[in-house]
Amino acid sequence: MHALRHIRPGDWLTLLSGSVAVVWLTLSLWSGELADKAVIRSGGKIFREVALSRDQKIEVPGPLGMSLILIQHRKVRIASDPSPRQYCVRQGWLEHAGEIALCLPNQVSVELLGSHKRYDSLNY
């Protein structure tokens, strides 16, 4: 145990926290929760599927008018919508696979998909 002599007490702490960080990173990054693409639906039909890698604005027509969907830094939100209660707009940014924003009266929705589908409150 010649080499261990050089490890001071605090170094063990560093090693331990480093190992914890590695395990945490592995568990959180390899669990398939990262979203890769957004599926935009209008009137129940798929309007477009877009990758999250490029920032862009997408206008989606619905029965009430245009909904504006914003993709920025791998996150998606509905920026504006003609629906009266604005639930989907106030939902804010979506970033994890399985998250979904619905604008009901305008029949527009955005769903994030990752490498596999996670359980959510709608399917289990």
Added chain:
Amino acid sequence: MTSSTIKLHATAEDHHVARMAAVALGLTLLEAAIPSPLPGVKPGLANIVTLIVLAKYGWRTAAWVSLLRVFAGSLLFGNFLTPGFFLSLSGALLSLLVLSLAQHLPARWFGPVSHSIYAAFAHIAGQMAVVYLWLIPHAGIAYLIPIFATAALVFGTVNGLIAARFMDNVKTK
């Protein structure tokens, strides 16, 4: 017209920095010969020199040695100003930043092993930042982070131990 000669006055410290940077360069070259399963997973042997210089001569000298190594190394490999160069530069800069903080940890408790591990993590963090913000803005690279982090922990520990061992030898002689 007399020929003009530019004279650079190099102090003893300059020579010392140059010598250390040359040793670091040698280790970088040596390391380039080691095959790696994944580009970017490297032991980072040159950091052993940085760690020893940091402990013996302070952060300023360590920064000189580390950055000279990055620049001269890129000239040797012919990748100056290519993405590979910016990857090593960002890694080196963030490591130095973290080392500037880590060196103030109480020496009784934290030695080169801690410094090395922190610097190794900073190194991959700097590289991943450049990769993500500039080269591959895709979430897919997140899948590689656990591999790089594991490599950083293992090689950081090993390099720290080697550096500590070297400093021990110098002291006892």
